[in-house]
Amino acid sequence: MTIHAAPPVRLTPTDWRSSKMTSRIARRYAAERRFRLLGLGAVALATGFLAFLLIHMMSNGISGLNWTFLSQSDATDPAQVGIWGAFKGSLLTMVVTLVLSFPVGVLAALYLEEYAPRNRWTDLIEVSINNLAAVPSIIFGLLGLAIFLNTFHLPRSAPLVGGLTLALMTMPVIVIAGRNAIKAVPPSIRDAALGVGASPVQVVFHHVLPLALPGILTGTIIGMARALGETAPLLMIGMRAFIATPPGGVTDPATVLPVQIFLWSDEVSQGFVEKTSAAIIVLLAFLLAMNGLAIYLRNKFEKRW
């Protein structure tokens, strides 16, 4: 068997100035530009939609914003309706949510991040928190209906039940944000505190928690903003009643801003279009303020260790 030598490869330097090559490069650069434009187009489409949505709501609703609208409650006549009742309901619901979910969320985050032994129970808790954060909100509404209303017989349509339901929904968000904030505190702080004789509980409550608090607060505000805009679980527990007087306490029947928007959007009367948009403006203003506060906190207190 004879081995044939491979024919020698003729290497000629590429002639970049040839028309074939220049057109090829031009084609590739054109593809590059097209791709870049496509990306820009996608961004423009997404932000353009947001801008259109905001401007559309503004132009529809700005004329409906007046003192009557801000100080009155729901009514059958669109000229007389107001947002105050729903706003107060939202406020009470949010207070219940915050009071329940913030301490529980922070304590759970501290436990899981600082003390929890690595065992099956801890894994189970972690898995359930991560899954709860992704469970559709309407499922929490079903839970509230089955447990709080039908088992414990708490009052229907009340901010108390709404707040309880939303607290269960918000807590995993706070736990996850809290754990990340606690993780970001460098171990040297803990070692130093332990070194001068602090007990594990003192280390956490005197040093780790204060340092992690800005991060936890940011996560809490974002979670609360999400809870404020939530509608579906509150429909499940009956916070969709016609409420003509603002609620006086957490057990009175009430409705909340997003549900009020939903209820008005179903009205046939033309006057409600303006009022719905005005309510949306109020809701978005609050959400924007909350998110802005969260971003401000994050930028101001974010520490690079």
Next chain:
Amino acid sequence: MFLMIAVMAFAAWLIGRSRARGFSSTSLRPTALPSHYATFLALCTAGPAALFAAIWPFLSDTLVSRAIMGLPVAQKLPSAAIDRGAILSEARGLADGTVEAAFNPLSYELAEPIAELSRQYALIGTGLLVALAAIGFSIGFLKLKPAFRARQRVEAVVMLCLMLASLVALATTFGIVASLIFEAGRFFSMVPATEFLFGTHWAPTGEVIAGQDNGFGAVPLFWGTIFIGAIIAMIVAVPLGVMVAIYLTQYAPSAVRAWLKPALEMLAGVPTVVYGYFAALTLGPVIREWALWLGMENPTSESALTAGLVMGVMIIPLISSMADDSIAAVPQSMRDGSLAMGATTSETIKRVLIPAALPGVVGGVLLAVSRAIGETMIVVMAAGLAANLTLNPLSSVTTVTTQIVQLLTGDQEFDSAKTLAAFALGLVLFIVTLLLNIFALRIVKKYREAYD
């Protein structure tokens, strides 16, 4: 009651602290800080009292109703349990002042003794509360000595609280699963599971006749959910989301990125009811005109396309942030290698970055699908109620979440098959989203490990 406990606890704290401060004058060196002793004393005072205050309302309710049954007035009550309960609750409302006027004249007669009894038991409860607090306080106070290790006791209580807090999440998960399975089980005892899962006729009624088609076939609902959430919305959101992520990470100057990222976060933060309103009132009519122009007869403004498009826009930030993360996780050396071979940026992205980041992107898309099929308000407001099995995006379809809202906001007889069907739908939704999430997280995790 709880205010009273707080005041007593604070008083105990102050007493404990002043007592512990006195320790420093003795020769023995105290084993804990004064605040530890103080907190221990406060816990001793408030702990048992708070526990009592939590169970007392239930206990006193039972005691009051038992006492009423022993009264001579109660002999007049009808023997049927339902009527009796109605009158009693009415009378109780009168006694509290929450009910202005009662239907049944007997309620007025009962209201007075009930109010009297409630007052008595409230007094008894308060007395017991104070007694418990006093006992706790004295036991705790006797233990306060310099050698007493108050810090360890207090910290044990703190650890217990931490553990209980972390168990709340577990309890919630358990509560969801238990309530869904329990109510769905009651539903499946009325309607066979095969009819529910494989039937194609959805027109639920309150009455269920065994062995007959009762209109509980949920296949059109499942199809509508998949059609809107997993097909139309993803056709909108996946290309846009991935392109947004590519543009933001690869092309945009950092000043532009600093503005665009919060804008995208805002897009994710807009409440879904606002999207739903926009879809129903602004986009819906436009799509309807369009369908008319295409030659469709009787087009509806509540179409699958309307809901799917808006939902797609809502999902864009989620997909773009997931894609962003996975592109950022591709090692820089791979990008540098490709660029060094002479590839343009777009060629690097298309041939190197996207294939390398693909598992992460797929994981993100699965998470987005799970978000989309659980989304409620957009479909409630924009997708309609007609349970159609159709491929036409311009016709109206209904989804699982829409029907849950529909079934539970109408009549409120809790035991009818209609309301229980909502829990069966919820169970299906929960299981599907759970599986999608677990699967997606596993893909993302595996992919992260590949490059770490």
